[in-house]
Amino acid sequence: MSVFGSMDSAELANLISSLRESSPEELAARGFAVDGTFDSVDDPVLIGPDGLPFETWREGYPYPERLTRADYEAEKRLLQIELLKAQTWIAETGRRLVILFEGRDAAGKGGTIKRFMEHLNPRGARVVALSAPSPRERGQWYFQRYVAHLPTAGEIVLFDRSWYTRAVTEKVMGYCSRSDYDVFMDQAPEFERLLTTADTLLVKLWFSVSRREQITRFTIRRIDPVRHWKLSPTDLASLDRWDDYTAAKNEMFRRTHTRWAPWTIVRSNDKKRGRIEALRFVLNGLPYPDRDERLVSRPDPLIVGPPEVIAVEAGEHA
Secondary structure, X not given: OEOOOOOOHHHHHHHHHHXXXXXXXXXXXXXXXXXXXXXXXXXXXXXXXXOOEEOHHXXXXXXXXXOOHHHHHHHHHHHHHHHHHHHHHXXXXXXXXXXXXXXXXXXXXXXXXXXXXXXXXXXXXXXXXXXXXXHHHHOOOOOHHXXXXXXXXXXXXXXXXXXXXXXXXXXXXXXXXXXXXXXXXXXXXXXXXXXHOOOEEEEEEEEXXXXXXXXXXXXXXXXXXXXXXXXXXXXXHHHHHHHHHHHXXXXXXXXXXXXXXXXXXXXXXXXXXXXXXXXXXXXXXXXXXXXXXXXXXXXXXOOEEOHHHHHHHOOOOO
């Protein structure tokens, strides 16, 4: 088993520098490889120069083993059937469902969104993943371009990053002014209160990944040619700003974790388990008919929960 767990801060800094500066070919020449890149589960494993897998996912994780592929596939199918029932109920009742997928880079947001969307009727569900704002959008009220993508009656919208980009990434990376940040933090709770009083169900998920597991996933992206596009300059720049991201995230929770729009953390060092429990958590909060209570009645409290519970149990790895 290869791990980063025994590294001190200087060794970790050297590893981050190497990840930034080394080409895929140089990493391969040093003995790094990726296994399982064509696996249908889309959950590759980083192999170290000693030929053993990196198991950084174990860092602070409450389970000694990952969820098996067989158990994952069986539970996922049953939960996706429940999600289709929920979609029918949303369409028939004219409700609007908004789910925000937030978290650090490589925390597992995209893979979870893919499993949410896998069997939904695309006529009533869509993903919103906005690029950098245009000059015109930068001159608008900050929430304006997000309002344009909110669901109509009977629709589900999944935001792959949302308006909370301002609260964490923009703040840490200096992409917004202090004044813009303060205005956002004051307005976000009220904006969400208005949404939830207009037949809109709002779910806010933060996907938590430990620092060493994030580095493992970034290394996989650097090596694997089908994942190069996932590794951006901002991703690499964020590697030595872990504490800044933690502080911004905690301040976001403090100021926007409200009764009408609470945050829920999903511990996703084990991607498969995180996906399953995210599905289960969302379904648990929807009062659709003919629910299979055995499947959706109790999300795993070791994997999903409010910030004040999960952050402490995760040792602030979130």
